[in-house]
Amino acid sequence: MSDPLDGDVRFENEGTLEPLPVVRERTVVMRAVGLTKTYAAVAGKSGSGRAALELFRGLDLKVHAGEMVAIVGESGAGKSSLLHLLAALDTPTAGEVWCGESRLSSFTPRQAAEFRNRDVGYVWQFHYLLPEFSALENIAMPLLARGMRSAEALEKARFWLGEVGLGDRGENRSGELSGGEQQRVSVARALVTEPRLLLADEPTGDLDGKTAEAVFSLIQRLHEAHGLTSVLVTHNLEFAERCDRVLKLREGRLTDGRTMGPGRV
Numbered sequence: 001m002s003d004p005l006d007g008d009v010r011f012e013n014e015g016t017l018e019p020l021p022v023v024r025e026r027t028v029v030m031r032a033v034g035l036t037k038t039y040a041a042v043a044g045k046s047g048s049g050r051a052a053l054e055l056f057r058g059l060d061l062k063v064h065a066g067e068m069v070a071i072v073g074e075s076g077a078g079k080s081s082l083l084h085l086l087a088a089l090d091t092p093t094a095g096e097v098w099c100g101e102s103r104l105s106s107f108t109p110r111q112a113a114e115f116r117n118r119d120v121g122y123v124w125q126f127h128y129l130l131p132e133f134s135a136l137e138n139i140a141m142p143l144l145a146r147g148m149r150s151a152e153a154l155e156k157a158r159f160w161l162g163e164v165g166l167g168d169r170g171e172n173r174s175g176e177l178s179g180g181e182q183q184r185v186s187v188a189r190a191l192v193t194e195p196r197l198l199l200a201d202e203p204t205g206d207l208d209g210k211t212a213e214a215v216f217s218l219i220q221r222l223h224e225a226h227g228l229t230s231v232l233v234t235h236n237l238e239f240a241e242r243c244d245r246v247l248k249l250r251e252g253r254l255t256d257g258r259t260m261g262p263g264r265v
């Protein structure tokens with residue numbers, strides 16, 4: 001019997017059907033659904049207490065693989081609080097945060113700690129390096145904390161030290177480095193675990209203009225070079241505009257924040 005595919009086979013609809021549109025769904029790395037966060041009222045003597053504070057009301061967020069998302073908003077709008085929820089550092093009053101197939105609110109404290117160690121790289125406004133330890137040891141710390149052999153952890157730390165342009169400063173105690181260099185070390189520490197998501201809370205907020213530009217450009221370059229997925233909180237609108245998306249946190253919701261002029265919020 002002859003092979004039907006051997007020779008000039010024509011399919012019935014060939015050439016007559018419109019090609020189907022190709023729908024490419026981008027992978028969602030992190031998803032927040034209907035988030036509400038309320039801080040309880042604090043009782044105080046003679047009126048010094050505070051009423052309950054509702055920060056978010058049904059807040060939704062999707063972060064796609066490879067995106068660099070900026071979150072802006074006035075002081076006190078809740079930007080840091082939102083990042084804490086995304087990093088499983090805190091739990092929402094209502095709503096859910098998902099990272100891939102994991103629902104953060106179902107984590108035990110141990111699972112939350114593992115999630116923070118393996119899936120999230122966090123850069124704080126202040127570097128929080130341990131001043132008595134070398135730059136290399138500081139970078140290796142998250143790997144050592146999960147029980148990786150010291151030689152292997154230090155080798156990975158050396159790679160990331162080079163990536164942040166400090167290849168020759170590894171043996172310096174972190175306390176001997178400048179503010180900008182310390183923040184670069186903290187970026188390397190956040191990335192040494194190759195996390196699924198980089199979260200940065202005003203990573204340039206504590207630096208002068210020129211150093212802030214250098215650290216932001218470094219994060220941007222690493223984001224592109226390593227295909228990172230990043231969410232950055234910033235008051236610097238020029239940096240925000242250089243991200244793929246700008247979201248403004250206002251009155252408990254996220255809205256498109258691209259419409260603002262230059263300056264700070």
Ligand SMILES: Nc1ncnc2c1ncn2[C@@H]1O[C@H](COP(=O)(O)OP(=O)(O)OP(=O)(O)O)[C@@H](O)[C@H]1O
Binds near residue numbers: 073077
């Ligand atoms: N653990 C907490 N308990 C009670 N209130 C809190 C807590 N954490 C934050 N808040 C309050 O929530 C509000 C938002 O704080 P948050 O730090 O998230 O704002 P932000 O937008 O990051 O501000 P900034 O830009 O000044 O850093 C503030 O009024 C703050 O006092």
